[in-house]
Structure formats: structure tokens, C-alpha cells
Amino acid sequence: MKINYNKIFNIKNKKAFVIGGSGVIGHEVCLALQESGCEVFNLDVKFNKEKIKRIQNIYFDCSKLEHLEKKFSQLMKLNGVPDILINCSYPRTSDWKNNSFKKINIKSYKKNIDIHLNSFVWTAKITADNMKKKNVEGSIILLSSIYGLVGQDISIYKDTKMTESMTYSVIKGGINNFTRQMASYYGKYNIRVNSICPGGIKEKNHNKKFVKKYLDKVPLKRFCRPSDIAANVLFLSSNASSYITGTMIVIDGGWTAI
Numbered sequence: 001m002k003i004n005y006n007k008i009f010n011i012k013n014k015k016a017f018v019i020g021g022s023g024v025i026g027h028e029v030c031l032a033l034q035e036s037g038c039e040v041f042n043l044d045v046k047f048n049k050e051k052i053k054r055i056q057n058i059y060f061d062c063s064k065l066e067h068l069e070k071k072f073s074q075l076m077k078l079n080g081v082p083d084i085l086i087n088c089s090y091p092r093t094s095d096w097k098n099n100s101f102k103k104i105n106i107k108s109y110k111k112n113i114d115i116h117l118n119s120f121v122w123t124a125k126i127t128a129d130n131m132k133k134k135n136v137e138g139s140i141i142l143l144s145s146i147y148g149l150v151g152q153d154i155s156i157y158k159d160t161k162m163t164e165s166m167t168y169s170v171i172k173g174g175i176n177n178f179t180r181q182m183a184s185y186y187g188k189y190n191i192r193v194n195s196i197c198p199g200g201i202k203e204k205n206h207n208k209k210f211v212k213k214y215l216d217k218v219p220l221k222r223f224c225r226p227s228d229i230a231a232n233v234l235f236l237s238s239n240a241s242s243y244i245t246g247t248m249i250v251i252d253g254g255w256t257a258i
């Protein structure tokens with residue numbers, strides 16, 4: 001069979017739900033999908049003022065777990081079942097920074113597992129069930145992290161106010177293995193589930209000592225860019241990745257290679 005290699009990257013007119021589409025990564029993902037001709041639904045709790053054609057903003061709070069099933073199913077009833085779900089949200093409690101081994105308390109730990117890991121799990125499951133019901137051969141993409149693959153190197157936080165996060169490793173490790181489990185279960189319905197594991201993105205107020213120590217460990221000597229992630233979202237959304245499921249796409253400049 002002759003393959004048209006231009007066509008297999010085409011995602012024009014696909015419907016994409018982006019949870020957390022107003023964030024640093026999510027916004028770039030929405031723009032990339034929109035530019036590729038998708039109909040994009042940004043599901044978030046905050047929105048930029050800017051209005052962009054074919055990107056619809058819909059208020060959706062994924063941390064309200066008790067209403068999540070009903071609210072998310074309603075969203076699909078109103079707007080249709082998406083071909084693509086990308087979860088770029090970063091729900092966290094106000095004391096999130098105190099989730100280091102030294103400062104953590106069980107209440108905050110449990111709450112963050114609930115609003116982040118459990119909301120990722122539940123929205124992905126509801127989406128896959130709806131895709132299955134409507135025979136949508138969909139792609140589900142979950143934002144994980146290198147810290148779902150390896151432990152944090154605590155030496156990069158030395159002489160800064162930054163700390164490791166005990167809870168983040170549980171959340172992102174959980175997302176990665178749930179990705180494998182979902183891929184196994186939904187594969188026969190042609191629903192693909194993958195996660196993306198980016199390295200750190202540069203923040204304006206990053207401590208200089210941290211930046212130097214971090215980049216010393218990255219073979220490509222730069223931070224991750226939101227566009228590095230968005231480009232891979234397009235790939236995972238398209239038929240070019242039709243035989244890829246249950247895997248982690250690592251976008252880390254080589255951090256986990258050494």
C-alpha cells in the first residue's frame with residue numbers, strides 16, 4: 001500500500017479537548033492544534049482575554065472530583081466526543097510548595113493526589129469510554145514529567161529556596177503507569193493513550209544557581225520550550241503515530257539519558 005506521508009500528519013477538522021489550555025504548555029498546545037485545523041475546546045478555570053478563532057473557552061474545574069463525572073460527561077453531550085484529549089492542567093493546593101519530604105503533611109499530600117492524579121485518571125477514563133461508545137478512534141495524551149520516570153536530583157536545589165516534591169513523583173509516576181494500563185484496555189477499540197514527559201521549562205524568576213546546575217545536567221544545554229511539547233502533541237494526535245500507544249514521549253534535552 002502506498003502511503004501518503006503528508007496526509008498522515010493531517011489532523012484538520014478533528015475535535016480536541018485541552019484541559020488546562022490556558023497554561024504555559026496548554027496555551028501553546030491550543031495554538032498548535034488550532035493552526036493545524038482542529039476545533040479546540042480549552043477547559044480551564046482561568047482564561048486569557050484574547051479571543052482566537054476555533055478555540056472555545058469553557059469553564060471546567062477538574063479539582064471538583066465529586067462532580068467531575070457528571071460535568072465532564074455533560075461537556076461531551078453538549079460539544080461532542082473529542083478525537084483528541086490532552087490534559088495539560090496543573091491543579092495544586094495553595095501549600096503545594098510544602099510537599100517536600102521535610103515539610104509535607106498527609107492532608108496536603110492526599111488533596112494533591114486527588115486533584116491532580118485522580119482528576120487526570122478520571123477525565124481520561126470518561127473520555128475513553130465515550131470514544132468507545134461513539135466508535136471514535138481517539139488519541140489521549142497526558143502531561144507527565146521526567147519526574148514520573150526518574151527521581152529528582154536534589155543537588156540542583158542546593159543553596160536555593162527550591163525543594164524536591166515528594167507528591168509530584170507519585171502523581172507523575174502514577175500517570176505514566178495508568179497510561180500503560182489504559183493503552184492495554186482500550187487498544188482493541190483503537191483508542192491510543194500516551195504520556196509526554198517534559199523536562200523543566202524556564203521560568204522568569206528561576207534562581208540563577210538552579211538554572212546553572214539544571215543546565216549542567218542537560219546534554220542539549222537549554223530548557224524545554226512549550227513548542228517542543230506542542231509539536232509532539234500534533235504527532236501523537238495524528239495518524240503518523242497510529243501504532244504508538246502506552247508509551248512515554250520524553251522531551252528533556254537528554255536529561256534522562258545520562
Ligand SMILES: NC(=O)c1ccc[n+]([C@@H]2O[C@H](COP(=O)([O-])OP(=O)(O)OC[C@H]3O[C@@H](n4cnc5c(N)ncnc54)[C@H](O)[C@@H]3O)[C@@H](O)[C@H]2O)c1
Binds near residue numbers: 046
Ligand atoms: N512547566 C514545566 O516545567 C513542566 C515540566 C514537566 C511537566 N509539566 C507538566 O505539564 C502540565 C502543565 O504545566 P504548565 O507549566 O503549563 O502549568 P501552568 O500552571 O502554566 O498551567 C496549568 C493550567 O492548569 C489550569 N488548572 C489549574 N487547576 C485547574 C483545575 N482545577 N481545573 C482546570 N484547570 C486547572 C491552570 O488554570 C492553568 O491554565 C502539568 O501537568 C505539569 O506537571 C510542566
